Amino acid sequence: MAELPFTNDIRMLRFVMFEMTQGELGDRVGVTRQTIAAIEQGKYSPSLEVAFRIAHVFNKPLEEVFRWQKDID
Structure with a gap:
């Protein structure tokens, strides 16, 4: 599998937001906990x-x- 061309700070932001769980974030954005985990x-x-x-x-x-x-080729 190719590495994605971007990174994210979701895990850190969840922690700062009162230790929000992946499931809670998923519920708020309309995806599953597993999807949040995969994105992170x-x-x-x-x-x-x-x-x-x-x-x-x-x-x-x-x-x-x-x-x-x-960079974009």
Whole structure:
């Protein structure tokens, strides 16, 4: 499996948000706990809508939750 071209701070943000669980975040954005776990681990790329919903939960701009790591060819 190819590495995704971005990283995220979801795990840290969940901890800062009163130790929110993956399940709680999933419920708030409309996906499963397993999906949140896969996104956190860089094994799954969220849809743009889910990415924005995650950022909204943490009251952060998208680029403070997800960071692009590779140059576009």
